[in-house]
Amino acid sequence: CGVFGVIGVADAANFVALGMHALQHRGQEAGGIVAHDPEKGFNSAHRFGYVRDNFTKASLMEALPGPLAIGHVRYSTAGSKAAVIRDVQPFFGEFSLGGAAVAHNGNLTNAEALRRELIEHGAIFQSSSDTECIIHLMARSYQKTHPDRLADALRRVEGAFSIVAMTDTALIGARDPMGVRPLVLGRLGDNAYVLSSETCGLDIIGAHFVREIAPGEMVVIQNGKIESSRPFHASQSRFCIFEHVYFSRPDSIIGGRSVYETRRQIGVELAREAPVEADLVCPVPDSGTPAAIGYSQESGIPFALGITRNQYMGRTFIEPTEQIRNMGVRLKLNVNRSLVQGKRVILVDDSVVRGTTSRKIKEMILDAGAAEVHFRIASPPTAWPCFYGVDTPDRSKLLAARMSEDEMRDWIGVDSLKFISLDGLYRAAGEAEGRNSACPQYCDACFSGEYPVAPADQIAKGFEM
Ligand code: 5GP
Numbered sequence: 001c002g003v004f005g006v007i008g009v010a011d012a013a014n015f016v017a018l019g020m021h022a023l024q025h026r027g028q029e030a031g032g033i034v035a036h037d038p039e040k041g042f043n044s045a046h047r048f049g050y051v052r053d054n055f056t057k058a059s060l061m062e063a064l065p066g067p068l069a070i071g072h073v074r075y076s077t078a079g080s081k082a083a084v085i086r087d088v089q090p091f092f093g094e095f096s097l098g099g100a101a102v103a104h105n106g107n108l109t110n111a112e113a114l115r116r117e118l119i120e121h122g123a124i125f126q127s128s129s130d131t132e133c134i135i136h137l138m139a140r141s142y143q144k145t146h147p148d149r150l151a152d153a154l155r156r157v158e159g160a161f162s163i164v165a166m167t168d169t170a171l172i173g174a175r176d177p178m179g180v181r182p183l184v185l186g187r188l189g190d191n192a193y194v195l196s197s198e199t200c201g202l203d204i205i206g207a208h209f210v211r212e213i214a215p216g217e218m219v220v221i222q223n224g225k226i227e228s229s230r231p232f233h234a235s236q237s238r239f240c241i242f243e244h245v246y247f248s249r250p251d252s253i254i255g256g257r258s259v260y261e262t263r264r265q266i267g268v269e270l271a272r273e274a275p276v277e278a279d280l281v282c283p284v285p286d287s288g289t290p291a292a293i294g295y296s297q298e299s300g301i302p303f304a305l306g307i308t309r310n311q312y313m314g315r316t317f318i319e320p321t322e323q324i325r326n327m328g329v330r331l332k333l334n335v336n337r338s339l340v341q342g343k344r345v346i347l348v349d350d351s352v353v354r355g356t357t358s359r360k361i362k363e364m365i366l367d368a369g370a371a372e373v374h375f376r377i378a379s380p381p382t383a384w385p386c387f388y389g390v391d392t393p394d395r396s397k398l399l400a401a402r403m404s405e406d407e408m409r410d411w412i413g414v415d416s417l418k419f420i421s422l423d424g425l426y427r428a429a430g431e432a433e434g435r436n437s438a439c440p441q442y443c444d445a446c447f448s449g450e451y452p453v454a455p456a457d458q459i460a461k462g463f464e465m
């Protein structure tokens, strides 16, 4: 998901809509905005579909007045996969202290246990979302201010959260102690502040990057001032390495490092680790493009756009049902026949999850007359599900959980298949010494099976780490 908030401009909701549009790659199912105006109070709108199809309508935007607003773009990981408008964030609550709204990126790993406990004590849930627990925990807190109540609530939840929240006077940002999901602070003009999942959300409205919200930090922005606190116990930072590989936009900057450059460097590492004689390096668009450029630069094998992507389809995997996902590949990608005919082709993609994409692309490229097909993958084999906000399927559907690399190569049906090593990935992400196995610098659980936070709800249901 993507979260965004602005305080201190006239009609903040318009800026929020633009920020959400820049974060659309983080979630395409639905979006919502809550805005506050000193005279007209809180207003909200929640819609299915793209930001550009909803939050561009004058009639809708005029109903979201005020200098303070937050927004959310949704990609369902927790909660209902069916399209239910009640699950679309931000969530709003009317408390004794006044109203407050919360938008959340990430996934809480103890939300099911908390929900049962809260329901037993009389909470009435409106949605199936893990995030709603935060609202109920805030309602139950004895703290005297909204930020203190939010901190109270966040001390009870486990897992990954980057939060953008608001009251009638304050914009609030918070990140879980490990900082699994990104969140940055920006400044717009002299008096306005912005919170965004990624820096590309600042760029679109001309805001300046100030800094990242630190893992375990909470910021409260009101009256042009920023108050920072550390409500959680200290913990080692474990940012999601898959943000670098796939999830974030390549023009975003994370930890002072361009996501594009990390991806290009993954390609360089891959060319060193897994060289092969071939005529062309082709990306599987768009997510494989920077790594393919790096592979081509390092190997000296020419880069070519052997596959064309239809711009008007969303990301395949973000479509929540398997049936749509299966159709997706052909709807979205087509091979440039004249280019690949008779050629030995290296295809570079970001990840192999179920393996269906790779298998279909191989078919398409062989149909088009390629002489050989070699897959190079910009992440290690995805063998474990993510419980922190990326929608990987359970182990039974993960190709790498069932097969060795050679078995995967044969199942996909290609001449060779190689994945970047974990160390190579860490080097590409700027860790010159590679992965510190005693204390990894990132979360890489979907590749290593080492979960930095035990997924309590899953373990209760029989998941074995
Ligand atoms: P596959 O067909 O192997 O499941 O999907 C691999 C390709 O689709 C990659 O190009 C990746 O960009 C994307 N993808 C498909 N499904 C998922 C998923 O569930 N999680 C992630 N992280 N990527 C996926």
Ligand code: SF4
Binding pocket: 180, 240, 241, 242, 243, 385, 386, 387, 388, 389, 390, 443, 444, 445, 446, 447
């Ligand atoms: Fe990111 Fe993978 Fe960790 Fe999930 S399990 S947070 S996708 S690195």
Ligand code: MG
Binding pocket: 284, 285, 286, 287, 288, 349, 350
């Ligand atoms: Mg892809």
